[in-house]
Amino acid sequence: MVDTSKMTAVARDVLFAPVYLYQGHKIKRDTVRLPEPNGDRHGQVQLNSAPDASSPDASNDDNKKTLTVMVVGDSAAAGVGSQTQQEALVGHLIPILTQQPLIHTTFDILNWSLQATTGHTSFDILRRLYVLPTPSQPTDVMVLSVGVNDTTSNVSVDKWQQQIEDIIAIAQRKFGVRELIFLSLPPMAQMPAIPAPLNNFVGAKAAILDGMLQQICTAHDGVTYMATDFARMIEEHSNGSPIDIRVMFASDGFHPSSLMYGYWAEQVAELIVELLE
Helix, strand or coil, rough: CCCCHHHHHHHHHHHHHHHHHHHHHHHHHHCCCCCCCCCCCCCEECCCCCCCCCCCCCCCHHHHCCEEEEEEHHHHHHHHCEEHHHHHHHHHHHHEEEEEHHHHHHCEEEEEEECCCCCCCHHHHHHHHHHCCCCCCCEEEEECCCHHHHHHCCCCCCHHHHHHHHHHHHHHCCCCCCCCEEECCHHHHHHHHCCHHHHHHHHHHHHHHHHHHHHHHHHHCCCCEECCCCHHHHHHHCCCCCCCCCHEEEECCEEEEEEHHHHHHHHHHHHHHHHHC
């Protein structure tokens, strides 16, 4: 049976191809390029008070339980859209994690690091993981933000699938990742910077890659797909009142705002605690 809806979509995309090209070039030309925010990209948090100096465990770091969290990815992971790293994803995430009772009762130290760069695709992230030195201790949690640049660069679904599989393999083999979390792609059709009809085309491509990402995560142990609840973010911010979606995006209309990073970090922290339990 012929899938008429798919044929209609293909015909529409062919018809609108010149419009897509024009709008794509215009976005690249006119969109403000926001820098990556300044701030620390690694750190250590003492979760519990240091032991008494007279204690036999006081000088034995091996007795201290350490939680290692690594955030990897693209410009969203890097915090583009916020002024400082404190206002970005990792800047919100680490303080939220340190306030969780489970983290305090289970670990003494939280080590964290950020490995993210604007424009990185799944291939760039894979290459970065290959280049980074092998850690001295396994990574407990790795959070990955990837897919937006694969969407805009029109990476094929097959190539996307293979590179995500390779990322999982190296994360688990080289970094000893216990819990690997892939963040879902954002709702690109709603990004203020992308006009219609290009937003629908880009949104559909992002949805295809996101669906494949979800399937891959389901097929691997220790790998979790996190469907970011953007509707919940908006609901919590609006308190039942109408809201302009643009407040959830930065001034470029493409990256998250500091407000969105805060809500996003809360959801990531909830999932990390759930997985560690």
